[in-house]
Amino acid sequence: xxxxxxxxxxxxxxxxxxxxxxxxxxxxxxxxxxxxxxxxxxxxxxxxxxxxxxxxxxxxxxxxxxxxxxxxxxxxxxxxxxxxxxxxxxxxxxxxxxxxxxxxxxxxxxxxxxx
Amino acid sequence: xxxxxxxxxxxxxxxxxxxxxxxxxxxxxxxxxxxxxxxxxxxxxxxxxxxxxxxxxxxxxxxxxxxxxxxxxxxxxxxxxxxxxxxxxxxxxxxxxxxxxxxxxxxxxxxxxxxxxxxxxxxxxxxxxxxxxxxx
Numbered sequence: 001x002x003x004x005x006x007x008x009x010x011x012x013x014x015x016x017x018x019x020x021x022x023x024x025x026x027x028x029x030x031x032x033x034x035x036x037x038x039x040x041x042x043x044x045x046x047x048x049x050x051x052x053x054x055x056x057x058x059x060x061x062x063x064x065x066x067x068x069x070x071x072x073x074x075x076x077x078x079x080x081x082x083x084x085x086x087x088x089x090x091x092x093x094x095x096x097x098x099x100x101x102x103x104x105x106x107x108x109x110x111x112x113x114x115x
Numbered sequence: 116x117x118x119x120x121x122x123x124x125x126x127x128x129x130x131x132x133x134x135x136x137x138x139x140x141x142x143x144x145x146x147x148x149x150x151x152x153x154x155x156x157x158x159x160x161x162x163x164x165x166x167x168x169x170x171x172x173x174x175x176x177x178x179x180x181x182x183x184x185x186x187x188x189x190x191x192x193x194x195x196x197x198x199x200x201x202x203x204x205x206x207x208x209x210x211x212x213x214x215x216x217x218x219x220x221x222x223x224x225x226x227x228x229x230x231x232x233x234x235x236x237x238x239x240x241x242x243x244x245x246x247x248x249x250x251x
Contacts, residue, residue: 026205028160034191065165073154
């Protein structure tokens with residue numbers, strides 16, 4: 001019963017996460033995953049600290065992280081079912097969504113610590 | 116009484132066996148599974164970003180240590196791979212949107228091409244905004 005009620009919400013968050021991942025992630029990977037570590041750009045620490053400490057950034061990043069984690073968990077769940085033909089459905093669902101919940105809680109704690 | 120003469124308890128439902136590697140047989144199946152695997156790389160980069168925010172929240176030294184770690188060859192390789200998979204996600208996600216939803220303005224059905232163009236415009240605007248915010 002509970003599972004049935006949560007399904008529409010998960011699909012909604014899957015879609016939302018899919019959109020924000022498609023729009024935000026390419027530039028974020030390019031900037032923070034490649035350009036900054038490789039020294040192509042060198043944003044000042046004080047500036048980044050100010051951006052991360054801004055409440056608007058907090059809200060936006062929290063939304064992005066949670067949506068993308070649920071999106072990822074939901075899609076990976078079905079990759080295991082359909083792609084790899086794993087049929088322990090209950091276990092897979094609990095592990096996938098559990099990881100997303102743990103990740104979301106960690107994200108909240110980290111974002112609060114950086115405020 | 117079943118036709119074969121056995122008892123009804125002999126009947127077992129037919130469950131075709133599907134190989135674990137069924138998706139390697141056709142190109143479109145492979146692309147489908149690769150697209151689905153983008154989820155792994157999205158999760159990885161969320162973890163990466165959370166670690167980055169944590170380091171920035173600590174101190175400048177922690178931020179520099181994070182960048183050093185992020186410039187190690189395996190992290191760079193993982194991020195290049197992530198970029199490829201996320202771009203696959205972006206392109207396929209945008210392509211699916213006009214099929215998943217129908218946009219109507221009064222009686223006019225907005226053609227898929229317009230929705231696609233709108234999404235790519237959104238991608239460019241968001242990318243420029245992030246770039247502006249970071250390098251300000």
